[in-house]
Amino acid sequence: MKRQTLAALVVLLMGAAGYAALFVAPTERTMGLIQRIFYLHMPSAITAFVAFFIVFVANLLYVFRRERRWDWLGVSAAEVGTAFVTVVLVTGPIWAKPVWGIWWTWDARLTSTFVLWLLYISYLLLRTLIEDPERRALASAVFGVFAFLDVPLVYMSIRWWRTQHPQPVLLGGPGSGLQPTMKLVLLLSFIALVSLMILLVRERYRLETLRAEVDVLRREVETP
Amino acid sequence: MSQPQQPLGVRFENIEKRYGSIVGLRGVSLAIASGECVALVGHNGSGKTTLLRVAATLIRPSSGKLAFSSYGNASSEIRRRLSMVAHATMLYEEFTAAENLQLTGQLYGVENSSRRIGELLEHAGLAARRGSLVRTFSRGMRQRLAIARALLTEPSLLLLDEPGTGLDVQGAAWLTDTLRQLRDAGCTILMSLHGRSELAPIATRALRLEAGAVAADSAVAGTVRGVLNSVVP
């Protein structure tokens, strides 16, 4: 799909999803207007997971194929995924404050998401600290695999921990009384955000390919 | 000096090694038969060290294939029969000479290692310092120890990267003598050196590398002496 077509589609979907979230979805009984942020919060989390799965696959492909494009895909998806996790971490407190009166709580999902965010920030930081492109690609690919294997362990341990020490659960449990309309809006939001993710990853990937080209050109100019 | 166990040759098939946009090795295809004693010459940066380390399986080529005469790919079986004397000594400073050799002996499963270690240290002129920490050794002594360690495992393929570095006249003579004996016993040797090195005469074949590619090969054209002298200063 051409860049412009995808961009147009994303704008359309995001607009539709935004409109639906604000005006079409019914107002939630207890929490009122602020609950609508749920349509951004939840799908962002799932989209982030999709992005991180892409990172995982790209990492594996790099380790075994050693083609630069998998490294480019890995970093692109990781950055975009981290951005989406940041959205989750920001919308959480924005919801929590008016509803619960607290900015933050170490509930299972929020805690796990925070650790996930830290893991992928580490991945990105690792990349800035290794200069040699091949070594950087391999090191971050292997770390990426380890990080991804860690994710279910993080979620599991935090969930068990929280069942032993219960805390207020933000944002309701899974599927806690969602009306059919709400579910549809949620689905629309999800589709919009995933297409946004795809657009951002593609653009970021393109940036990475351009960077590589510049590097080659620069070296050609520099060496006599 | 004992006999190497079984003959071992190595073959490079279109080996390339890229570091980003810098090419370390380009399209290197050559076969080194078992028993050959190959001298590798070329300027600094021509790819000699890279070639040696690819042969040692320390560096993974960007493309191409490395094959050994007994097995298809490098495996721990191959590594058992190859040894390397590299730029760095690969010695533990906090261990004694004897301890460094003992570790190698254990990792390679060398038989009669204590006896062989004693013999080798004697042979290398380090017997008196066997209980001294490597930290206290001079450059020449370290180099001799590194060479002794490479010999301990009775390699069938010996890779040496400018092995004369740091050796005095005596040490160089000892090395030349030792390598000549190994060559005569059937060990395959690939060594990078300068054309004027004392080791040059024992070579049965010479290769010149230029910008990562094989520019001259005495097995294809010319003589060993010819190739060795062809390095333009």
Added chain:
Amino acid sequence: MSTVRAAAILAAKELRAELRTRELLATTIVFVLVVVVLFSFTFDPTSAESRRFGPGLLWLAFLFAGSLMLQPCFVKEQQNDTISALRLAPIEPFFIFLGKLAANVFFMFLAELLLLPIFAILSNVPVLGVLWQLLLVFLLGSVGIAGLGTALSAISAHARMRELLLPLLLLPALAPVLIASTEATAGLLAETPEFRQQWLGFLVAFDVVFLTATWLFGEYLLEE
């Protein structure tokens, strides 16, 4: 030659090297001690509070100490390029890790063992009744920390700012170990001690996952 034997040889080498220099163990023990002492007089906890917060503090201290102690693991093999000698040897890369892992677990466990009585005295928490179970938790937790830490220290050895990088990579990834070990320890130190088996099972699972990952990716972790 048996490859597990190779790991044993390498572990012995690590221990012998440490015996010569004695840097690692001393600094690790002192570090944990300082953290525990500082906590004790900063918060001046009662016995009940120590039971509640002590385990978490202890494991945090172990985690920090561990990530500092593990950092030189592969960096010191860059001196004289001794890592290449290990890679040249006819042993699978995994057993290089296993040897170092065994030595690292030994050091950590030793440090923890020496600190346990000090902690017990400073916080007035009885430990003798649950000593063996506690030591089991310490062992499993240490395998978790050292298991992932040894693998990641191979990655950080090639990066800039590696003193800071390894803790940065390791600490979020070890969140599951922190939680599991703390919960298991807290259970044992409670008024009525309980042996929380599921956490020990979890620690075993964590160890298995990352040992397997190291086995699969070991050679890539060590690549030049």
